Amino acid sequence: MTIATELPASDPSSTTSIPGAPPAEAPITMLNPDFPFSYDHYLAHPEGLGSVPPELYGTEVAVVGAGLSGLVTAYELMKLGLRPVMYEADQIGGRLRTANFPSAPGVVADLGGMRFPVSGKAFYHYVDLLGLQTQDFPNPLAPVTSSTVIELAGEKHYANTTADLPPFFREVADAWKAAVNDGAQFAGMQQAIRARDTARIKELWNELLPRLDEQTFYGFIAGSESFKEAGFAHREAFGQVGFGTGGWDTDFPNSILEILRVVYTDADDQHRLIAGG
Template sequence: MTETAPDHAAAGATPPLTMFSPDFPFSYDHFLDSAEGLGRVPEEVRGTEVAVVGAGLAGIVAAYELMKMGLKPVIHEAGEIGGRLKSQAFDGAPDCVVDLGGMRFPSTGRAFYHYVDLLGLETREFPNPLSPATPSTVIDLADEAEPTYAETEGQLPAFYREVAEAWKQALRDEAEIDAVQDAIRRRDAAELKRLWNELVARFDDESFYGFISGSEAFRKLSWKHIETFGQVGFGSGGWDTDFPNSVLEVLRVVFTDADDDHHGIVGGAQRLPESLWRHAPEDIVHWPAGTSLESLHRGAPRGAVTGIHRGIEGGVTITEKWGRTVEYAAAVVTCQSWLLSTRIDTDEELFSPRMWNAVEKSHYMLSSKTFVMVDRPFWRDTDPQTGRDAMSMTLTDRLPRATYLLDEGPDKPAAILLSYTWNDDALKWLPLDADERTRLMLHSLHKIYPHVDIGRHIIGRPITVSWEADPNFMGAFKNNLPGHYRYQERLFNHFVQRDLPEHQRGIFLAGDDISFTAGWADGAVTTALNAVWGVMDHLGGATSASNPGPGDQWDALKPIALD
């Protein structure tokens, strides 16, 4: 098992970075690790049913922690347990598993890894471009005479190193990355908020492209350097599909090292929510030993939700697709927020007009993946003419954009993520089926590797996904546009409900799109913990004085309000 490093440092050592959020610098990992637990509810409300809409990671985490408190979560799910942590095995090869959604998780996401470690799941380093887990990387751009081959970043041509250094310099000069990361390492919430609040006020209306093109570091170079940065990037790959988005979205990623040191879950990321569904916690209240979410639900969650309304007794009423309607004392809603105004008939009075405005303004990223299974990891063969790997992790401006090689061992079938694309690049694939997508990708990759017959190694049927085409998701994840900070603040703040009118209380939003780090599983976990605190508070419970929760520290840590 890959263990996460402890967040305390030896005397004189530099503390590690974590996803200690600059927007709301609350130590969720410490909150989770405390022997005091996440809080208690009054004995008279133990066993109370609380609806949880969605069985993705946020929904499963919220339900698991509510169950531990002695409440009875009732999960409603339209599809599979896991949500966008969706894994799939190839036909006839149960051990060759690929991740259609989240597949790589930064080591700085300590709240996420709390559950990985709790369940004893094995992880391994993900083969990002130029990472130690990647034997070699090829960069293929249209105006280059030949593709660039490198096994380490130090082997890249001088031009690419100029691009990398300009990006680092821009972060130092324009965004005070050194000071911000120092505050994150020391978990100095006051200093982090001071620095970040100034950056929010300064950059809320700035796009990522505007930040790059306006930086002194890139102005000294050329537009070609900016274009190359967008196509290649550093860390997990190219950045240009993020160019229209708010630069604040990107700064949150790089400040917390979320774009580096990624690990995947052996056997697929879906193992995490599925294992948590079956896990029987030892420190459980009210329920007998051996109780799990699976046993509470008699083996399966409730069905898809089509309506959310205010109940006649003041609770929240959930209506399922085939008509069953139940009123709950509270509800945690973890589906993507757009569904509240599209596929789920939701009382307008449950949220303020400003909250509905924030929901409707959400901007989701499109995402497409296509995988093939091959008979063996042939890319590790040595090309006799060049002495290089036969094929490499590939970044290109051709149709596939990014190709990842997923090795299960020398004598086993392996997988190739032929194409991982976003937004406009993902939209190009939307009308095509898996076979046609594969044919076009192989055609493009043949231009890069003319002497490699990838097709003769392919076995079984391709697997593909376009998240924007799934009616239960309508996109991969949210990524705010310039000027959207106010909307995100409203969504994130909603779990603290003491100042809300009575008719808007008792329904809590969670999920990575509610967090300030949309697209990262750590945000799904932390907003689930916010919702758990909210339900506990709503039902008259409280945290231990020695382990205050996110709502208890709200006044000191809450995100800056721009207005």
């Protein structure tokens, strides 16, 4: 398993900072470069999200869909004094609904969303509000994962940590890191995200857009100097084994901008699960 960022030691009690990060280091947040708005600050504002005139208290407001977005919307409307009326065609919970199995009482499974990056501060605002317990998600080679097996081209590699893998996989990881740093200002963008410097985020992103707007994920890595020097085997392994949570070759036809939106914000790293589903 190659990774987009180094896997730090994890602090199970932390949902507000990067696990294992030095206290003085600001965390990566979900400041999407297209619209870098600090939703966590907005949600935490002591004045709330807004207000309505008292004469409108109790006004019915239709909310279509009882998934996560609909439920959050209804909750916030109630806080404003309005009366949300929810319309749902199937079941409450949407893609985050935890499934139960009649043949296996007590067993639950998350068939949709199952792991949530700590950079998603707005999500964890509601997790904390509800008093939900979270745990580290056992991604490949994560600190809480007892072991990881990688089988590639008929060869199996058993590892407890990245140090147990052959140098080849570190070379693949290094090639990826060099590619996003050289071709997409990865370190600079993450520094701006940590600082919540929206002007700098937009400056970097707006410079990349015209250059990468029509570039595929595969075209980006294939054209990078680091992967050219590493060779085809490294590029192939990158697609099959991947980084963070697994291989990404199915995303090779997608725009590299979609991938950057994920890796800039650590959306594919440092995941936690909701205890009990």
